Amino acid sequence: MATLLRVTMPSKIRHPANVVVKIEREPTPLPKNWPTDVQFINDQTYSAAVTPDLRDALSRIANLNNSLSKIPAAILRPSHPIIAIQTIAPQTHPAHGECGLFAAQHLPPDSFICLYLGLVHTNDASDSDPASNYDLSYDRDLALSIDSAKSGNESRFANDYRGIAARPNAEFRDCLVQVASERRAGGVKWERRVGIFVLSAGKAGKRKAGIGQGEEILVSYGKGFWDSRHAAAMVKLEGELKGQTLE
Numbered sequence: 001m002a003t004l005l006r007v008t009m010p011s012k013i014r015h016p017a018n019v020v021v022k023i024e025r026e027p028t029p030l031p032k033n034w035p036t037d038v039q040f041i042n043d044q045t046y047s048a049a050v051t052p053d054l055r056d057a058l059s060r061i062a063n064l065n066n067s068l069s070k071i072p073a074a075i076l077r078p079s080h081p082i083i084a085i086q087t088i089a090p091q092t093h094p095a096h097g098e099c100g101l102f103a104a105q106h107l108p109p110d111s112f113i114c115l116y117l118g119l120v121h122t123n124d125a126s127d128s129d130p131a132s133n134y135d136l137s138y139d140r141d142l143a144l145s146i147d148s149a150k151s152g153n154e155s156r157f158a159n160d161y162r163g164i165a166a167r168p169n170a171e172f173r174d175c176l177v178q179v180a181s182e183r184r185a186g187g188v189k190w191e192r193r194v195g196i197f198v199l200s201a202g203k204a205g206k207r208k209a210g211i212g213q214g215e216e217i218l219v220s221y222g223k224g225f226w227d228s229r230h231a232a233a234m235v236k237l238e239g240e241l242k243g244q245t246l247e
C-alpha cells in the first residue's frame with residue numbers, strides 16, 4: 001500500500017533556549033538556484049485538513065516547553081544569507097546532479113540555521129503525498145508532518161549525511177517562533193516550528209568547531225527514510241520482474 005511506502009523523515013530533537021523577538025513576515029528575494037517549480041515561502045502553510053484545533057494545539061502552553069529555543073526575527077531572515085543552495089557536481093557524491101545546502105559562512109556549534117518550511121498536513125493517506133521525498137514528521141501525537149515537495153525554503157535542500165560524511169553536522173530540532181494572534185493579549189503567541197540547527201559541540205565530536213564556510217550542511221533523515229526507500233525499490237523491482245515473467 002502506498003502509505004506503507006511513504007517516506008517520512010524523523011522527528012526532531014528538543015533543545016535548550018535562548019532569546020525572544022517577534023517573527024518577521026517580509027517578502028524575501030528568491031535564493032540563488034531556487035527551482036522554478038517550487039514555491040518559496042517564509043512560513044509554513046496548512047492543508048485544509050489541519051483544523052483550527054490542531055493549529056491551536058501547536059501553540060498551547062502545554063506544548064511550549066521552556067527548554068525550546070526562541071528564534072529571533074533577525075535570525076529567521078538574516079540580512080546576509082548564511083546558507084546557499086548549490087548544485088552538487090562531484091560524481092562521487094550520492095546526490096550528484098541534485099542540489100545540497102551549504103554554509104555561506106562559518107556556522108557556530110548549536111546555532112540556528114533555518115526553519116524547515118513546507119505544507120503542514122495530517123498523516124491521513126488522503127492528505128499525504130506518498131511519493132514525496134521532502135516529508136518531515138512534525139508532531140507524532142498530533143499526527144502532523146511538513147512536506148516541502150511543492151513549497152518550502154532552503155531547508156528542503158539539506159541532504160542526509162549517509163555516503164557523504166561519517167556523521168551529520170546538523171539536526172532537526174523543535175523551536176518556537178512568535179506569530180500574530182487576535183485572541184492573545186499583546187496580539188502575539190508562540191508557535192512550535194521545526195528548525196535545522198548546527199550540532200552542539202557535545203554531539204558533534206570532531207565537528208565541534210561548527211560548520212565551516214563552504215561545507216555541506218548534512219542532517220540525518222533517520223533509518224526509516226532509507227528503509228522506506230529500499231522497500232519502495234524492492235516493490236518496483238518485484239513488479240518489473242513479474243512483468244518480465246508474464247511476457
Ligand SMILES: C[S@@+](CC[C@H](N)C(=O)[O-])C[C@H]1O[C@@H](n2cnc3c(N)ncnc32)[C@H](O)[C@@H]1O
Pocket residue numbers: 094095098099100133134156157158159160161162163164
Ligand atoms: C529532502 S531532499 C534533499 C534535497 C535534494 N538533494 C534536492 O536537490 O532536491 C531528499 C532527496 O535528496 C537526495 N539525497 C539526500 N541525501 C542523500 C544521500 N545521502 N544519498 C543519496 N541521495 C540523497 C535523495 O534523492 C532524496 O530523495
